[in-house]
Amino acid sequence: MLMVSAGDPIVVMMSHPAKILMVDDNSMVLFAMGHLLRSEGFTVLEAKDGAECLVQARAEQPDLVLLDVMLPDINGVELCRKIKTSPETSHLFVVLLSSIETSPDSQITGLEAGADGYITRPIENRELVARVQAMLRIRLAETALRKAHDDLERRVAGRTEELSRANGALKALSLRMVDVQEAERRFLARELHDEIGQTVTCLKLVLEISLRPENPAQQQSFDEALGLINDLIERVRQLSINLRPQMLDDLGLMTALDWHLKRYQKQTGIAVQFRHTPMPERLEPGLETAIFRIVQEALTNVARHARVKEVTVRVWANAGRAGVQIEEAGAGFDVASVLARRASSGVAGMKERAELLGGEFTLESTPGHGTCLTVELPISENESTSVEAGGGI
Numbered sequence: 396m397l398m399v400s401a402g403d404p405i406v407v408m409m410s411h412p413a414k415i416l417m418v419d420d421n422s423m424v425l426f427a428m429g430h431l432l433r434s435e436g437f438t439v440l441e442a443k444d445g446a447e448c449l450v451q452a453r454a455e456q457p458d459l460v461l462l463d464v465m466l467p468d469i470n471g472v473e474l475c476r477k478i479k480t481s482p483e484t485s486h487l488f489v490v491l492l493s494s495i496e497t498s499p500d501s502q503i504t505g506l507e508a509g510a511d512g513y514i515t516r517p518i519e520n521r522e523l524v525a526r527v528q529a530m531l532r533i534r535l536a537e538t539a540l541r542k543a544h545d546d547l548e549r550r551v552a553g554r555t556e557e558l559s560r561a562n563g564a565l566k567a568l569s570l571r572m573v574d575v576q577e578a579e580r581r582f583l584a585r586e587l588h589d590e591i592g593q594t595v596t597c598l599k600l601v602l603e604i605s606l607r608p609e610n611p612a613q614q615q616s617f618d619e620a621l622g623l624i625n626d627l628i629e630r631v632r633q634l635s636i637n638l639r640p641q642m643l644d645d646l647g648l649m650t651a652l653d654w655h656l657k658r659y660q661k662q663t664g665i666a667v668q669f670r671h672t673p674m675p676e677r678l679e680p681g682l683e684t685a686i687f688r689i690v691q692e693a694l695t696n697v698a699r700h701a702r703v704k705e706v707t708v709r710v711w712a713n714a715g716r717a718g719v720q721i722e723e724a725g726a727g728f729d730v731a732s733v734l735a736r737r738a739s740s741g742v743a744g745m746k747e748r749a750e751l752l753g754g755e756f757t758l759e760s761t762p763g764h765g766t767c768l769t770v771e772l773p774i775s776e777n778e779s780t781s782v783e784a785g786g787g788i
């Protein structure tokens with residue numbers, strides 16, 4: 396940025412000699428002032444009336460316009476307003492020149508019309524040059540400031556774009572992580588079910604076929620062994636289902652939810668009211684997984700924290716969105732402080748899942764009055780065509 400100090404001759408500070416457009420209908424004034432300013436090293440352009448001034452101002456883009464207030468074709472103040480309102484010339488620096496007899500009001504109207512300065516004549520040559528230099532210093536500082544401002548805006552725009560690109564990449568990465576996590580769960584669930592589960596089942600069959608207990612003591616040990624194997628089979632089965640129920644992939648969300656809610660009722664003793672609109676046979680796999688996982692986590696929270704005997708689960712789909720709501724009238728909690736704590740992984744995980752899929756997550760809760768969690772997710776175009784408009788729940 397160029398530094399401006401009061402004593403420096405302005406012509407040296409500019410990369411080119413400062414260009415001044417003088418506008419005056421008096422050729423004597425033009426000659427005398429032009430001579431003075433040229434001798435100071437400025438480039439001087441001349442115009443005798445308003446029309447000529449506008450043409451030169453547009454074409455030459457002078458650093459300073461010295462404008463006589465009294466012109467034959469247009470009032471100087473009006474001309475100043477024209478210069479300042481035209482996009483091609485609005486940035487030009489305009490100084491009005493008037494004689495001492497001009498009313499003080501005209502100075503005010505001149506400045507109101509956008510003039511950047513006012514010089515009253517008669518004026519000493521030295522003072523005129525000093526004033527012109529001062530005006531040019533202001534102009535130079537203003538230009539440097541505008542340039543710095545524009546640079547800053549450009550840099551902010553650049554950074555904002557970078558940030559939004561980084562955000563996009565981060566979102567894609569999070570989505571990928573969710574996918575990878577689900578794929579890993581799916582793989583482990585299958586391995587447990589197909590490999591370990593089958594092997595233990597085979598072991599049980601082999602034992603049953605090959606071992607013949609010969610006395611009550613042996614029979615008791617044999618029964619105990621079978622009991623342990625049965626436990627193991629059941630544990631492997633449950634572990635596999637908990638990781639990812641096969642039926643979510645094979646039979647879809649509604650079947651998996653139905654099964655999960657029944658199992659939840661049995662395990663927790665909490666009655667589940669399940670309401671849903673007519674649903675499409677299948678939703679996009681990511682959407683089905685998200686809804687299933689959200690119901691799972693929300694219901695686990697109900698069992699762990701809400702102290703209730705009943706909970707309602709609603710699921711719906713319409714042309715553009717699929718939604719799920721888990722509502723109960725239990726203990727409730729202060730949502731803001733839980734979200735602020737950032738220690739919670741369940742609530743934060745549900746919110747992140749919903750937002751990653753472009754959905755909305757709403758959690759309402761009042762201590763002592765229960766909790767209602769609602770998630771709505773967009774259904775992609777080709778899917779929504781197969782979804783009938785949902786009825787009431």
Ligand SMILES: Nc1ncnc2c1ncn2[C@@H]1O[C@H](COP(=O)(O)OP(=O)(O)OP(=O)(O)O)[C@@H](O)[C@H]1O
Pocket residue numbers: 696697699700701725726727728733739740741742743766
């Ligand atoms: N339905 C609910 N009723 C009452 N309190 C709830 C309910 N759901 C959540 N909370 C409160 O919000 C907190 C945060 O829940 P969140 O699921 O994030 O974590 P958590 O259940 O404590 O642990 P985890 O990370 O294993 O899920 C809970 O500790 C509980 O205080």
Ligand SMILES: [Mg+2]
Pocket residue numbers: 692695696741742
């Ligand atoms: Mg939880």
